[in-house]
Amino acid sequence: MEKAFRAMGCTEEEKIRFATYMLQDRAHHWWESVERTMMQDAGFVTWPGFRMAFYSKYFPSSRIKELEREFLSLSQGSTTVEDYEAEFDRLSRFAPSLVQDPKSRMRRFEEGLRPRLRQGLATVHSTDYDDLVDRAKNMEIIWKET
Template identity: 65%
Template sequence: MAPSAFKGATSSQEAKAWMDEMEKAFRAMECTDEDKIIFAIYMLQDRTHYWWKSVERTLAHEHEPVTLAEVLHSLLLQVFSSSRLRELEREFLNLSQGTMTVNEYEAEFDRLSRFAPTLIMDAEFRMRRFEEGLKPHLRRGFAAVHSVNYDDLIDKAKNLKIVWKET
C-alpha cells in the first residue's frame, strides 16, 4: 500500500490528499477500526508525531479509548483553523442535491463529510443525512424502501433518478 508518512502540511489540500491515501490503504487492507488508528498514528512523522503525542495525552485524560474520528478531527484542527473547520461542518450539514446529479451530490457529500467525522460515525445517521439532502422527488421514493447501508442507498438513489427521467 505504501502511503507516504505525514510530516505536516503547508495546505489543506496536502493534508486531505494524505487522508485520502490512508483511507484507500485502509479499504484495501480491510483494516479494523483499531488497526486504522494504529496505522494512521504510525504514519505521523517528525513534528506531527510530537504533536500527536501531546494530543494523545490530552485525550487520555478526557476519556478512555481514542477513536479514528478523534485522530482525524485532531489532525484537521491542526491543519485548519477551528473556525474554518466549523464552516466546513456547517456546509456539510446544509448540503443538498439542488441542481447536482446524484453522482455529483455523492462526491460533494463524501468530500464535505471528511470535515465532520464525528457527525457521520454512525452509519444510520450518514445514510439519513444523505437521503435528507436529495431532491424531494427522490426522497419520496425512499419512503417505501429501506436501505441496508450507505452504498445501497447511493445505488437506490441513482436508480430512482433513472426511473424519474423515464417517467
C-alpha cells in the first residue's frame, strides 16, 4: 500500500482514507471503534497513528517474534532456489537487524541453501545478493540437467 501511496503522491489524509476504505469485515469494525477513540482523544487521526494502531492489532510483537524465529530457522530444504528466495525476502522484513547490510544478507541467504549448492558457491565470489541468488539458480538448473 505504501508503494501505491508513493506513486500517487498521496497526502496523509488521503492515505488514511484509502487504507481505511480497503478494510473489510472485522478489520473495518475494529477501525470504526479505534477511530472514535482517536477522534475523542486528539480530535483527528494521523497516518502514523493509523499505522501504529493497525500494526499493534494485526502484527503484535508476539507475531513478529514468531516470524523472526521462522526466518532464523529458514532453509531451502526441498524447495527450489526461487521459492527459497521468495520466502527469504518475505521473512527478512521481520528480522531487519539480521540482514542490515548487503554482506549479512548474502551470508544469511547462503547459509540456508542446500549443502551441495553452498559447496558449489564457495568457489565463486558473488558481488551482491542478486548475483548470489542468480548463481544459485543457475547451479540448480545445471544440476537438474545432469
